[in-house]
Amino acid sequence: MIVYFSGTGNSRFVAKRIAELTQDELCDASVYTREGKGAEFTRPGRYVFVSPVYVSAPPRVFQDFIRKSRFPNNVRAYFIMTCAGGMGGSPEYCRRLASEKGFAYLGTAQVCMPQNYLAFFKTHTPEENREKVREALPLIEGIADYILNGRELPDPGMKVWEYLSTEMIIGMYYKDFMRDKAFRTTEACIGCGRCAAVCPLGNVRLEDGHPVWGGRCTHCMACINLCPKNAIEYGRMSVGKPRYKGPDKF
Ligand SMILES: Cc1cc2nc3c(=O)[nH]c(=O)nc-3n(C[C@H](O)[C@H](O)[C@H](O)COP(=O)(O)O)c2cc1C
Numbered sequence: 001m002i003v004y005f006s007g008t009g010n011s012r013f014v015a016k017r018i019a020e021l022t023q024d025e026l027c028d029a030s031v032y033t034r035e036g037k038g039a040e041f042t043r044p045g046r047y048v049f050v051s052p053v054y055v056s057a058p059p060r061v062f063q064d065f066i067r068k069s070r071f072p073n074n075v076r077a078y079f080i081m082t083c084a085g086g087m088g089g090s091p092e093y094c095r096r097l098a099s100e101k102g103f104a105y106l107g108t109a110q111v112c113m114p115q116n117y118l119a120f121f122k123t124h125t126p127e128e129n130r131e132k133v134r135e136a137l138p139l140i141e142g143i144a145d146y147i148l149n150g151r152e153l154p155d156p157g158m159k160v161w162e163y164l165s166t167e168m169i170i171g172m173y174y175k176d177f178m179r180d181k182a183f184r185t186t187e188a189c190i191g192c193g194r195c196a197a198v199c200p201l202g203n204v205r206l207e208d209g210h211p212v213w214g215g216r217c218t219h220c221m222a223c224i225n226l227c228p229k230n231a232i233e234y235g236r237m238s239v240g241k242p243r244y245k246g247p248d249k250f
């Protein structure tokens, strides 16, 4: 079973490719995170959890989803983190989560994909993004090979300080920065509702034909990137930056 969480499609893309190669079933966690619920998994055996890296860790909403979900006994768990530069302390979060759930932990791998965090970072041109995805393909195949053969993923060589430094800032980051107050729409908005449809937390609704953000945001950047009219801005930080439409759009 491949269980994934994705804002702008990178993790979904990796999850789908792994599923093709391993012939595993896919589960989109956003079906549950929209409702704030966990899932009831019954299929025994291997589980592959795929998600983006948020601030050097798996998204809290995805960790909470796994915590709330029920699994059969004897789960063998792999974790795959998509990131723009590096997964930082993520392996330690995944290892701890696996131990909490009683899973056999088979490792964490990173796959570098295009940057989607245009609220705070530079985003890239479609050509640059295409090249990054192209480079990721053999790596994804290599990871699938480990999974198919039931082998432990190679040790990513994470330093303890990477986990500890993430732990020091992450609570503050979620509280003070992962907020939706800075989102606004421009006159280009046509009221199509795509921003609401793509939010994995169900945090956007249309009121009088215009999106309203509800205060339960995890900064996944789906609404702002995937708006077909590029009619959403995040304060001044996003102005003039290319929107990232996801790896399926090339
Ligand atoms: C809130 C947020 C935090 C992020 N933090 C990191 C990070 O710490 N390190 C990194 O390399 N990329 C970081 N990124 C980039 C994403 O992890 C990367 O683009 C990912 O592939 C997006 O996956 P998705 O398209 O499935 O949502 C961050 C992106 C967001 C939106």
Ligand code: SF4
Binding pocket: 185, 188, 189, 190, 191, 192, 193, 194, 195, 196, 209, 210, 211, 226, 227, 228, 229, 230, 231, 232
């Ligand atoms: S996706 Fe863009 S155009 Fe459509 S309602 Fe949302 S902001 Fe408006």
Ligand code: SF4
Binding pocket: 007, 180, 198, 199, 200, 201, 202, 203, 204, 213, 216, 217, 218, 219, 220, 221, 222, 223, 224
């Ligand atoms: S409001 Fe936008 S950035 Fe926040 S979780 Fe929803 S889609 Fe992601």
